[in-house]
Amino acid sequence: MMRRIRRRAQDKPYVVSLTSLMDIVTNILVYTIKIFAVSPIVVQDPSVELPKSSSQKDAEESVVVMVTGMRRQVNETPTIVVDGREVERLDPKTYRVPESAKNNGYVINKLKQELLSIKANQKESAGLIKGSGFTGHVVIVADRYTPYRVLVDVLVTCGDAGFGNFEFAVIKQEA
Amino acid sequence: MRGRFRDRESLGEVPEPEILPMMNILFMLVMVLMGMSAFLPIGVISIQAPQLSGAGAPVADSRPELNLTIMILKTGFNLSVAGSMLKCEDGPLFPKIQKDSQLVYNFAALRAKLTEIKAQYPQDKRIILMADPNTIYEDITRVMDAARPMFDEVAFVPGMIQ
Known part of the structure; x- marks a missing residue:
C-alpha cells in the first residue's frame, strides 16, 4: 500500500497552488487603492512632518x-x-x-x-x-x-x- | 500537441490557468502603491482668510459681538472677549506650565476657558488667532484643536505680537 502511494507521488509532478497567494495579493492591492482614493494628498517629502x-x-x-x-x-x-x-x-x-x-x-x-x-x-x-x-x-x-x-x-x-x-x-x- | 491534450482529457485532469504572470503584475502594483503612499491618514482644518484690516467692522445687531481673539505669546495665552482683554497684570492669562522639564502651553486651561465662554455666547463659532512670529505651526494646530468643536471657524490675523 505504502509503496503504491509513494510511486504515485513520484509519477505526478508537484504543483504549487498560487490561488490563495493570489487572494492575499489582490486584497492588499484593493486596500492600497482604497487608501489612495480616500486621501488625495500624499506627503512623501521627508523634510515635511505634519502636526x-x-x-x-x-x-x-x-x-x-x-x-x-x-x-x-x-x-x-x-x-x-x-x-x-x-x-x-x-x-x-x-x-x-x-x-x-x-x-x-x-x-x-x-x-x-x-x-x-x-x-x-x-x-x-x-x-x-x-x-x-x-x-x-x-x-x-x-x-x-x-x-x-x-x-x-x-x-x-x-x-x-x-x-x-x-x-x-x-x-x-x-x- | 493535440495528442497531449487528448491524453490529459482522457486522464480526467482539469487544466489550471497560468496565473503566475498575473501574480507578478499584481505584486509589482502592490509594491509600487506601497512605495508611493505614506499610510498616514491625512486630514484638513478649514480656516478663513487673513484679515489685513483687523477683526472686522461691527455688525448692526442687538447682541454684543464676541470677537474672541486668542493671542499666542512666547510665554502663554491671552484672550480678548467682546473687546476687552482678559490678561493678568503680571503676565499672560494662561502662562506656560512645566511638563517633563520643559515649558509648554497650557492647552487644558485654554479649553476650559473657551468652554466657559461658549456657554455665554452659544451662537458664536468664530475665533481670531494672533501669534508671536516664532510660534510654531504645531502649537497653532493644538490651539485650534482646543477650540474645536465650540469654535470651529478660525480666522488668522497677520498682525504679529512681539
Whole structure:
C-alpha cells in the first residue's frame, strides 16, 4: 500500500497552488487603492512632518502649497513648493521668507505668480472639461515647526492671488 | 500537441490557468502603491482668510459681538472677549506650565476657558488667532484643536505680537 502511494507521488509532478497567494495579493492591492482614493494628498517629502490634530475632515483634490524643511534638516534650505514645483527658498538661518522676495510685507511675489498661473489654467480648463474649473481651494502642507510668520505670508499671498478657501493639512488623530 | 491534450482529457485532469504572470503584475502594483503612499491618514482644518484690516467692522445687531481673539505669546495665552482683554497684570492669562522639564502651553486651561465662554455666547463659532512670529505651526494646530468643536471657524490675523 505504502509503496503504491509513494510511486504515485513520484509519477505526478508537484504543483504549487498560487490561488490563495493570489487572494492575499489582490486584497492588499484593493486596500492600497482604497487608501489612495480616500486621501488625495500624499506627503512623501521627508523634510515635511505634519502636526497631529483631532480634525476628522478629509482632504479634497486641490492646489497644494507646501512649506518644507524647517528646523530639523538644518543643511537643507527650506522651500515653498506649489504642486511639486519649487517657487521660493526661505532663509535657512531665520526660517523666514526674505523681505526682498515680498511685496507689501506679506505677499510672496513668485508664489503669487505661480498661483495666478494655476488659476488661469483652471479657468481655461473649465470650458474644456466638464466639472472642472477654478474653485479657489488651496491646501497648505507645512512642517510642524513652520513659524507663524511664514504661514501668514503664505496665507496672505494665496488670498491675494484669489484663492480664498484655505485648509491646513494635518495627520488625523483620535480626540 | 493535440495528442497531449487528448491524453490529459482522457486522464480526467482539469487544466489550471497560468496565473503566475498575473501574480507578478499584481505584486509589482502592490509594491509600487506601497512605495508611493505614506499610510498616514491625512486630514484638513478649514480656516478663513487673513484679515489685513483687523477683526472686522461691527455688525448692526442687538447682541454684543464676541470677537474672541486668542493671542499666542512666547510665554502663554491671552484672550480678548467682546473687546476687552482678559490678561493678568503680571503676565499672560494662561502662562506656560512645566511638563517633563520643559515649558509648554497650557492647552487644558485654554479649553476650559473657551468652554466657559461658549456657554455665554452659544451662537458664536468664530475665533481670531494672533501669534508671536516664532510660534510654531504645531502649537497653532493644538490651539485650534482646543477650540474645536465650540469654535470651529478660525480666522488668522497677520498682525504679529512681539
